[in-house]
Amino acid sequence: MLLQRVPLGIVTIWIVTMIVFAATQLLPGNAALAVLGKNATPERLAALEKQMGLDQSPVAQYWHWFSGLLQGDPGRSLVNQQTISSLTGPQVLNSAALVVTAGILGTLIGVAVGLVAAVLRDSPLDHALAATALAILSLPEFVIAIFVTVLFSTNVFHWFPAVSALPPGARPWDHVSMLVLPTIVLVIVIAPYVFRMMRAATVEALESEYGEMAGLKGLTKRQVLLRHALPNAVAPTVQAIGLNLLYLAGGIVVVESVYNYPGVGQALYQAILNKDVPTIQFLVTLLAAFYVIVNIITDVLALMATPRRRLQR
Amino acid sequence: MSVSVGTTDPVHEQGHGGAVETGKGNMRVTVENLTVRIASSKVVIVNDVSIEVAAGEILGIVGESGSGKTTLGLAMIGHTRRGLEISHGAIRLDGRDLTSLPARKMTGLYGSAMTYVPQDPGTALNPARRIGSQLREILTVHGVSKREADERIREILGEVGLDGVRHVLSAYPHQLSGGQQQRVAIAMAFACRPGLIVMDEPTTGLDVTTQRTVLNTVRSLCSKYGVAAIYVSHDVAVVAELADQVAVVYAGKIVERGPAARVFGSPEHPYTRGLLRAVPSAERRTRLRAMPGVRPELGDPSPGCAFAPRCSISESRCHHVSPVLVAVPAGSDGSHSARCLVAPGVGTREAMALDLRVLDAVDDQHEEADSTVVLQVSNLSAHYGTKKVLHDINLSIGKNECLALVGESGSGKTTLSRCLVGLHRGWSGEVRLSDEEITPGVSQRSRDALQRMQYVFQNPYASLNPRRTVGGLLLQPLEHFTKLGRRERNQRVVSTLDAVSLPRTYLAKYPDELSGGERQRVAIARALVVQPQVLVCDEVTSALDVSVQASVIEMLRDLQLDQELSILFITHNLPLVRSIAQHVAVMSDGRIIEQGGTDSVLDNPQAVYTQQLMEHLPSFEDPVRSVGLG
Incomplete structure (x- = not known):
């Protein structure tokens, strides 16, 4: 299974790099023009194009770029001629810190609340949780962000900064207070998904015949939950967590921009504003690779948690 | 401690x-x-x-x-x-x-x-946990030590006949057969x-x-x-x-x-008797007697005996007075008792005995049946992928004949039926329907060939479109296969509904409003409405209660007589074969290992496998019938 998925994932990423490259080729103007701006004369343009390799065929350009990527060198930014890795590296790290923190917290909260709701299913608490989850799911994340900011920063409590603009070069964990609000927003956004999947999967297991059977074997409710329901709730919940991580990779753009947090979202936004094509190519490829890798990991984990799919008769 | x-x-x-x-x-x-x-x-x-x-x-x-x-x-x-x-x-x-x-x-x-x-x-059994841990758990959770539990498990596996199965304890439930799973549950x-x-x-x-x-x-x-x-x-x-x-x-x-x-030997309650009359016998061909009516809804508030509306011996008091369990025969020690106002009384035993005497062997009008062959299967072999699942199947069904295809799960009987109707196309060999050779895939068959062979699925809860009324379900095949005018179509639908003994008011009902037996009647009517020559029935009664099964079987028997229908009746139920089929083919591992007249095969099975099947049938010694006929 893993042996199938990994090569397939690599092929997928490779195809993505081609699509990304082709798409940027279709953009009007070219990189040399973007660099030179108003200073462009035909001579200087031709010289720069030659220097940047833009006079070569698209295939040769792609190969140049792709082989660079494989060697860990995504090229240089058009804006300031810095290497893209040194330019975007800290921002990728900032986003990763946010995604990992929010992913772990959101998953833990979703799983725990989901278990509680499943055990107390059809109680007033369960109904209240279900309604809350639905309400959150139906709100766009910037609304949640505004609400969280109003509550914890500007109007009600004044606990955390409303803007999370880390100073350049600073590491996110040196400024934890700046991480708090974006993390809270992302946790609020993802926890309901995990909660709903966890609750549904656990209820299904508890009300299944093997759940009933476990009770009739003399297991306490807690034992039935932990030993019989949980192992069967793992696979669907892992899938939900994976989907959430993927969602985070996109949802983070909005949240980063609300809090002015210097992450991948902001880097991509800036690159697009600046028509910084190599940087756009790199970041998009990076996000695609993240999608593919998370997909492979969740599929494999879910498979490992499902003996019926893993083992032959 | x-x-x-x-x-x-x-x-x-x-x-x-x-x-x-x-x-x-x-x-x-x-x-x-x-x-x-x-x-x-x-x-x-x-x-x-x-x-x-x-x-x-x-x-x-x-x-x-x-x-x-x-x-x-x-x-x-x-x-x-x-x-x-x-x-x-x-x-x-x-x-x-x-x-x-x-x-x-x-x-x-x-x-x-x-x-x-x-x-x-x-x-x-929990699909995510190994058999061993699920077995051990029931012991350890009650305080048995791990070592002792393992010893006990070894012992009990021997007692349920699983000791010979390799790796049974480290297997997951899906890796065991149904019989092995059930033995694990019994061991537990x-x-x-x-x-x-x-x-x-x-x-x-x-x-x-x-x-x-x-x-x-x-x-x-x-x-x-x-x-x-x-x-x-x-x-x-x-x-x-x-x-x-x-x-x-x-x-x-x-x-x-x-x-x-x-x-079971001398049933006193009319419901018990009705139930026993509906059970087919493996020993003798009988007409099955369905009980009229349906069971009452849960919480039905009507007073009196719940069975009274369906009861052949009910009296007016049965509809008002709730009976209690009383010893039968009256005045005996009470080890046998029945909840009936009428049956244990004097004078009713004679009436009930007469009632039972109706259980004649079915008049076999088929012995001199037309010998015209309607469906002829020659050297049919089928594959799933590269795996050969059917081997050189030969059989034929005559006009007006019911051929039962018998076998246990996995014997290939459903695969064969799917090959015949064109739902599985991976086969070779020759199938002739009234002397016309038919192709494997359903999409290459002529309309005429499709119309002449119709299929009834096992599960009537899944085979009827829930969004169509009964009338719509019956009209659809007519519109597809025939060029009948509107009036003729409607006439055909109504007469088919009559043939399966459903009232015309059912035309406007949706499948959800019907009982299981009624649904299966609709499914059969849907097949019959285009007037096929051959009806392929795949375990059509296995999802039904025995009393409902009786009514469906008797309906098929009547249709076979009245409408000149040939039936391929697929089942694992040998007593049912005895009741409905004139000929039987026994399948095992994708081969037909024995075929012939029903009575001769079941009375005197030649293949070891058929002998085992007959031997392992629960020996329900027909006590009712011997009492009734005695």
Whole structure:
């Protein structure tokens, strides 16, 4: 299974790099023009194009770029001629810190609340949780962000900064207070998904015949939950967590921009504003690779948690 | 720490971590006035049941779907499904009332003093955990040490015949066959040497050979360890063979109870008699008698006997007075009793006996049937991928003939039927339908060929489009296959509905509004409406109750006579074959191993496999019929 998925994932990423490259080729103007701006004369343009390799065929350009990527060198930014890795590296790290923190917290909260709701299913608490989850799911994340900011920063409590603009070069964990609000927003956004999947999967297991059977074997409710329901709730919940991580990779753009947090979202936004094509190519490829890798990991984990799919008769 | 348990006190404290002496055989279970209802609507499902099971004795609870038999079985170990509650009554396990025990104590009793064997171990075993850990758990959770548990498991695996299966303990449930799964469930139930076991149709999904070994295992373990057992089933033959005592349940009440030989040998309640008349016999070809009407809805408030509307001997008082269980024959010791105002009275026995005498062998009008061959299959072989699943099948069906295709699950009988109707196209060989050769795939067949062979699916709950009315369902094939005008189409629909004995008011109904038997009639009508020559029926009664099965089978028999229909009847049920088919072909491992006239094959089977099938049938010795005919 893993042996199938990994090569397939690599092929997928490779195809993505081609699509990304082709798409940027279709953009009007070219990189040399973007660099030179108003200073462009035909001579200087031709010289720069030659220097940047833009006079070569698209295939040769792609190969140049792709082989660079494989060697860990995504090229240089058009804006300031810095290497893209040194330019975007800290921002990728900032986003990763946010995604990992929010992913772990959101998953833990979703799983725990989901278990509680499943055990107390059809109680007033369960109904209240279900309604809350639905309400959150139906709100766009910037609304949640505004609400969280109003509550914890500007109007009600004044606990955390409303803007999370880390100073350049600073590491996110040196400024934890700046991480708090974006993390809270992302946790609020993802926890309901995990909660709903966890609750549904656990209820299904508890009300299944093997759940009933476990009770009739003399297991306490807690034992039935932990030993019989949980192992069967793992696979669907892992899938939900994976989907959430993927969602985070996109949802983070909005949240980063609300809090002015210097992450991948902001880097991509800036690159697009600046028509910084190599940087756009790199970041998009990076996000695609993240999608593919998370997909492979969740599929494999879910498979490992499902003996019926893993083992032959 | 070890908590010793006296034989007089099976109901004991057993905190986790405390060891429990298992081996609680020789208990008596007494149920008094047990009533179970739906907690929200107060609708009663099990109504005022009193019954007793002695140690080492097997009580069979017989009933059709919706009778409340499973709810009753589970309630006898104090368990109710979600949404149900025991509203009244007592369950005494060696004198102590389970209904008054706190949940914590009940948890301690489950798995050790009382256990449960589920209907479908495929869903009752946890798919995410290994067999070994699920087996060990029932012991360790009751305080048996790990070492002792392993020893006990080794012993019990031998007792249920799983000791020869390699890696059974490290397997996951899906890696075992249905029979092996059920043996694991039985091993689990007997592991702690309980005093009481409730089994809910544990052999329903198994073929007859496996059923036989499972039943033998259950019986020997029950008597070996002095277990009081409750065996819930719809299968009269299985219960007749296994149980010492029988309770027949109808609409939540016990309508007749007594020793198995008495209840099945001289049934007193009209429902019991009706049930037995509907059961086909493997020994003799009989017409099956369906009971008229349908069972009452849950919570039906009508007074009087619940069976009265369907009863052939009911009197006007039956509709007003609720009968109680009374000893039969009147004045006897009460070991056999029936809930009927009329039957135990003087003078009715003669009427009932006459009633039973109607069970003649079916007049075989087919002996001199037309010898024209309608469907001829020659050297048919089929593949799934590269795997050959059918080998050189040869068979033919004559005009007006019913050929039964018999085999156990996995024998290839359904594959063969799917090849014939074109749903599976991976086959070679020759199939001729009225001398016209037909192609494998359904999409290459002529309209005419398609129309002349129609298929009825096993499960009428899944085969009818829920968004179409009965009328719409019957019109669709007509519009597809014929160029009839609107009036003629409607006439055809109505006459087909008549043929399957459904009232015309059903034209506007949706499948959801119909019972299982009615749905299967609609499915058959949908096939018949285009006037096919051959009807392929794939296990069409296996999802139905026995009394409903009887009516569907009799309907098919009548259609075969009246409409010149040839039927390929696929089934695993040999008694049913005896009842309906003139010829039979026995399949095993993708081959036809024996075929011929039904009576000659079943009376004098030549293939070892057929002999085994006949031998392993539950030996329901036709007591009713011998009484009635005697």
